[in-house]
Amino acid sequence: MNGKNIGSILFLVGHILIFGNSKIYAEEVIVERINIQNIDQSPIYLAQSMLVFEDPSNRLDFDTIRTPNFENQFIKVPSSKEAFNFSYSKSTYWLRIPLENTDLSAKEVTFVISYPRLKTLDLYFQSSKEMKKIQSGYSVPMSKRPYQSRFFVFPILFPEKTEATVYLKVESPNSINIPIQLWNRDLYDRHEINDHVIQALYFGIALAMVLFNLFLFFILKDSNYFLYVLVVISTAFTIASHNGISSEYFWPNSPWMDQYSVNFFISIVLVLFLIFMRKLLNTKQFTPRLDRVSLVFIILQIVLPICYILSFESFVKIIVLSHTLTSFWILLVGIVCSFKKERIAYFFLLAFSFLFLALIVSTMRALGLIPTNSFTIDGPQYGSAAEMILLAFALADRYNSILKEKEAAEAQVKSNLEKSNLDLEEKVKERTDKLNRNLNAMKRDLFVARKIQENSLIIDSKLITELNLEYRYLPVSEVGGDFFDVVLLKESKYRILIADATGHGVQAAMITMAIKGLYDNIKTFELPPSKVMEIFNEEFMDNFVSLNSLLTALIIDIDLREKKIQYASAGHPAAVLLQKEQMLLLSKTGRMIGLKKQIHYESSELYFEPKDRLFLFTDGVFEAFNAKEEEFGEESLYHLFQSTRNLNLAAVENHLLKTLQNFLNGQDRQDDLTILGIDF
Structure with a gap:
C-alpha cells in the first residue's frame, strides 16, 4: 500500500469520525x-x-x-x-x-x-x-x-x-x-460452556507467554522480555474488556469501567508497544527521526486517555482515530526497519500486522464501516493471539542471535588473549567506550522517565486558575516518589490528593505511577474523602502489598460555594490553613496506607473565609538536614508561612526554596519536595 492510499483511508476514517452520524x-x-x-x-x-x-x-x-x-x-x-x-x-x-x-x-x-x-x-x-x-x-x-x-x-x-x-x-x-x-x-x-473453554484457551496462552518470558527476563536481565510481558498483559486486559470477560469477573458492578476501559486499555497497549518497538528495533540508532515521532505518539496516547476520561463525549471519537493513526505509525516504522534488512524487524512487522488488522477491524466495526458478525466481534481476539505468538518467536530468534553473538565474542576473546598487550589495551578501551555509551543511554532513559512523570503531574490550567493554585515539585533525583492530583468533582467542588511513597528515586517513582493508576479509577467518586481513602487503601493492599511499601496521603475536598474544606489524612504531614487571626493544622485522621486492610479513616471539616490561604506539602519540605545534622523542622516552616502573608503564593514558595537552599548550605536534599498553595 503506497502513501497516497494510506492518506486516503485516514482521510475517510477522520471524515466519518468528525462528520458522520447514525440517523x-x-x-x-x-x-x-x-x-x-x-x-x-x-x-x-x-x-x-x-x-x-x-x-x-x-x-x-x-x-x-x-x-x-x-x-x-x-x-x-x-x-x-x-x-x-x-x-x-x-x-x-x-x-x-x-x-x-x-x-x-x-x-x-x-x-x-x-x-x-x-x-x-x-x-x-x-x-x-x-x-x-x-x-x-x-x-x-x-x-x-x-x-x-x-x-x-x-x-x-x-x-x-x-x-x-x-x-x-x-x-x-x-x-x-x-x-x-x-x-x-x-x-x-x-x-456458554464451550465459549468459556475458548476464552480459557486464549487467556491460558497469554498466561503461558507471560510466565515463560518473565522467567527469561529474570535469567537474561533483558528488558525486552519484560516489555513483552507488559504488552501481553495489557493486550489480555484489553481483550477481556472488549469481549465482556472483565465485566463478568473483574468489575461486575462498575458501569464506569465498562464505558471507559476498552479505549483506555488500547491506549496502554499502544504506549507499551511503542516503547517495546523502540527498544527491540533500536530506532534511536537506526531511525532517529522516526524515533522522535514515536515519542510524540507515546505522549499522545498518555494525554488523550486522560482527556477521554474527563470528557467522554468530546474525546471518544478522537481517541478512536488516534488509535488508528498510532497503529499506522507502528506499521510504518516496522516496514522502514524491514527495508533496512533488520532480521528482528521481519518478525515484528508480521506480528504487529495481525494486531493492526485486529485493531482496524474493531475500529471500523465501532464506526459502522463494516458489519457486526462473529468474525468482526472475535477477530481482535484471534489477531492478538497470533501477535503474542509471533512476538514470542521474534524474541526467541533474538535470543538465538544473542547466543551466536556470545559464542563469536568468546572466540574473539580467545584470539585476543594470544595477542600483544597493546591489542589488549585497545580492546579494553573499546569496551570502556561501549560502557560509556550504555551509561549515556540509561541517563537518557531516566530523562524520558522524568518527563513522563512530570507530564502525569500536569494540572489543567483551568483548575489552577479557578483554585488560585501555585505548586512546586522537586524530586531529589531524576524521578521521585511524591505525586499529587487535582480534579473537578462537580461545579465549584474540587478534590486534591497529595501523597508520598516511602523512599525515592526510580523504585518510588514506579510505585507512585502504579498507585496513581489506582487513584485515577476512584478519584471522581462522589464520596467523602474518608471513604475514598478507605477504598484507596483496600485497592493498594489488593494490588501492591507485595512491594512492602507504605504511603502517606491527604485527600481534601474544597467547596468554593459553601466555603468548606472536608479532608482525610492517612499519616500525612498536616496541611496548614492560614486565617486572619490564627493558623489551623489539618492533622492526620488515620494510619498510613499499606499497613493493613480495613483501616478506618475519619473525615474532618472546617470553613474558610476570603483571603485565607492553604498549604499542602510532603515531609521533604521540612525534613531537611544540613551538614551539622540540624533539621529545618515544622516550626520553622510554620513561621515562614506566617511571616510571608503579604507575599503572593509564587513569591512565598520561591522564598521557601531559597530559605531551604541557604539552610542546607551546599548539602544535597535528602527527600523529594512537593508543595501546593491555594489562595481563597
Whole structure:
C-alpha cells in the first residue's frame, strides 16, 4: 500500500469520525411473525427480521411507543445477518419483532445480545397472557441481571400456542452494536460452556507467554522480555474488556469501567508497544527521526486517555482515530526497519500486522464501516493471539542471535588473549567506550522517565486558575516518589490528593505511577474523602502489598460555594490553613496506607473565609538536614508561612526554596519536595 492510499483511508476514517452520524433512513415494511419451533437445533438470527424506531429525544417510554401513533414509525433498516450497527449515537433505539409458539407446550428460550458495551438494554415481552420487562445493560450490576454472562442474556418462558411481540430498548454512549440471536435455553447453556473453554484457551496462552518470558527476563536481565510481558498483559486486559470477560469477573458492578476501559486499555497497549518497538528495533540508532515521532505518539496516547476520561463525549471519537493513526505509525516504522534488512524487524512487522488488522477491524466495526458478525466481534481476539505468538518467536530468534553473538565474542576473546598487550589495551578501551555509551543511554532513559512523570503531574490550567493554585515539585533525583492530583468533582467542588511513597528515586517513582493508576479509577467518586481513602487503601493492599511499601496521603475536598474544606489524612504531614487571626493544622485522621486492610479513616471539616490561604506539602519540605545534622523542622516552616502573608503564593514558595537552599548550605536534599498553595 503506497502513501497516497494510506492518506486516503485516514482521510475517510477522520471524515466519518468528525462528520458522520447514525440517523436511520429506510422505508416502512411489514415483518412476518417468526415461529420459534426451529431453535432446538440452532439459534435464529433476528436482526434482519426486526423493525427499528429511533428516538433522538430519549424521552419516550414503552407505553408510548407501543401506541397506534407509533405503530407505523417502526421501520426496516439495513443490517447484516447477525447484527445492527448504529455506531456512536446519542439516540435511544427501540427494536420490535413479532414471534409465535405454535407448539402445545411452553418453550424456554433465550434472547442473546453478544456485545457487552451497551449501557441500557431493556427487553419487553408482550403476549396475550403476560407482559414482562427485564432490565439489563452494563448500568445494571451483574448480580441483578437475569443471566450472569459476559453478554446480555434474557431467559424467557414462551407460553404454548401464543403470539408475542418482543421490544428492545437500547441506549449507550459507546458504539451501538446489537448482535441479537434467539436460542433454545438448554442449547445456549451448552454454548456458554464451550465459549468459556475458548476464552480459557486464549487467556491460558497469554498466561503461558507471560510466565515463560518473565522467567527469561529474570535469567537474561533483558528488558525486552519484560516489555513483552507488559504488552501481553495489557493486550489480555484489553481483550477481556472488549469481549465482556472483565465485566463478568473483574468489575461486575462498575458501569464506569465498562464505558471507559476498552479505549483506555488500547491506549496502554499502544504506549507499551511503542516503547517495546523502540527498544527491540533500536530506532534511536537506526531511525532517529522516526524515533522522535514515536515519542510524540507515546505522549499522545498518555494525554488523550486522560482527556477521554474527563470528557467522554468530546474525546471518544478522537481517541478512536488516534488509535488508528498510532497503529499506522507502528506499521510504518516496522516496514522502514524491514527495508533496512533488520532480521528482528521481519518478525515484528508480521506480528504487529495481525494486531493492526485486529485493531482496524474493531475500529471500523465501532464506526459502522463494516458489519457486526462473529468474525468482526472475535477477530481482535484471534489477531492478538497470533501477535503474542509471533512476538514470542521474534524474541526467541533474538535470543538465538544473542547466543551466536556470545559464542563469536568468546572466540574473539580467545584470539585476543594470544595477542600483544597493546591489542589488549585497545580492546579494553573499546569496551570502556561501549560502557560509556550504555551509561549515556540509561541517563537518557531516566530523562524520558522524568518527563513522563512530570507530564502525569500536569494540572489543567483551568483548575489552577479557578483554585488560585501555585505548586512546586522537586524530586531529589531524576524521578521521585511524591505525586499529587487535582480534579473537578462537580461545579465549584474540587478534590486534591497529595501523597508520598516511602523512599525515592526510580523504585518510588514506579510505585507512585502504579498507585496513581489506582487513584485515577476512584478519584471522581462522589464520596467523602474518608471513604475514598478507605477504598484507596483496600485497592493498594489488593494490588501492591507485595512491594512492602507504605504511603502517606491527604485527600481534601474544597467547596468554593459553601466555603468548606472536608479532608482525610492517612499519616500525612498536616496541611496548614492560614486565617486572619490564627493558623489551623489539618492533622492526620488515620494510619498510613499499606499497613493493613480495613483501616478506618475519619473525615474532618472546617470553613474558610476570603483571603485565607492553604498549604499542602510532603515531609521533604521540612525534613531537611544540613551538614551539622540540624533539621529545618515544622516550626520553622510554620513561621515562614506566617511571616510571608503579604507575599503572593509564587513569591512565598520561591522564598521557601531559597530559605531551604541557604539552610542546607551546599548539602544535597535528602527527600523529594512537593508543595501546593491555594489562595481563597
